[in-house]
Amino acid sequence: MKNKAIYPGTFDPITYGHIDIIERTALMFEKIILAIFDNSLHKNTMFTISERISFAKEQIKHLTNVEVMGFCGLTVNFAKKHNINILIRGIRFISDFEYEYKLANMNNNLMASLETIFLLSSPKLSFISSSLIKDIVYYGGDVSSFLPKSIANFMIHKLKK
Numbered sequence: 001m002k003n004k005a006i007y008p009g010t011f012d013p014i015t016y017g018h019i020d021i022i023e024r025t026a027l028m029f030e031k032i033i034l035a036i037f038d039n040s041l042h043k044n045t046m047f048t049i050s051e052r053i054s055f056a057k058e059q060i061k062h063l064t065n066v067e068v069m070g071f072c073g074l075t076v077n078f079a080k081k082h083n084i085n086i087l088i089r090g091i092r093f094i095s096d097f098e099y100e101y102k103l104a105n106m107n108n109n110l111m112a113s114l115e116t117i118f119l120l121s122s123p124k125l126s127f128i129s130s131s132l133i134k135d136i137v138y139y140g141g142d143v144s145s146f147l148p149k150s151i152a153n154f155m156i157h158k159l160k161k
């Protein structure tokens with residue numbers, strides 16, 4: 001289906017950088033599925049899959065054509081299951097490109113009809129990364145311009161525990 005796209009990622013947690021990509025792509029497609037990868041077996045995430053889903057749902061509730069879903073396994077299988085052949089990824093700087101190039105080509109090898117579309121991050125958000133934010137929160141810094149306050153507060157609460 002051409003008017004439907006997925007935007008997959010770990011979103012640990014979702015930041016203003018991701019939200020910017022979602023808002024811009026929501027204007028281009030009839031429907032976007034924000035697909036949150038449940039990678040608990042392979043990667044330690046700070047937030048559980050249900051926390052990451054609930055953060056994302058809260059942040060996209062003004063976008064009526066965006067749906068948040070968790071998934072396990074291959075992204076291509078998720079795309080096939082939902083009859084989607086467009087995948088969105090954001091690129092912040094040249095160093096992202098190398099990884100994204102491999103990911104897009106591998107996905108395309110696994111599912112020939114799957115096209116990856118890259119959006120350049122807005123310059124004012126291009127330096128944001130979830131792990132840097134976690135670091136700043138850990139050391140008591142201000143992250144209010146990088147992610148929503150409710151998520152930052154949850155993060156502080158989690159770190160205190």
Ligand code: COA
Binds near residue numbers: 011015016130
């Ligand atoms: N603005 C701000 N930050 C951004 C961003 C943007 N537009 N785009 C990415 N990021 C950051 C994230 O904050 C995160 O930062 P961190 O590494 O410091 O934590 C990093 O970039 C990547 O996060 P994210 O966008 O959530 O994606 P990901 O690289 O974790 O996602 C998957 C990768 C889930 C898409 C990929 O692993 C996958 O498809 N997995 C499923 C299994 C599979 O199919 N594997 C085979 C693939 S060929």
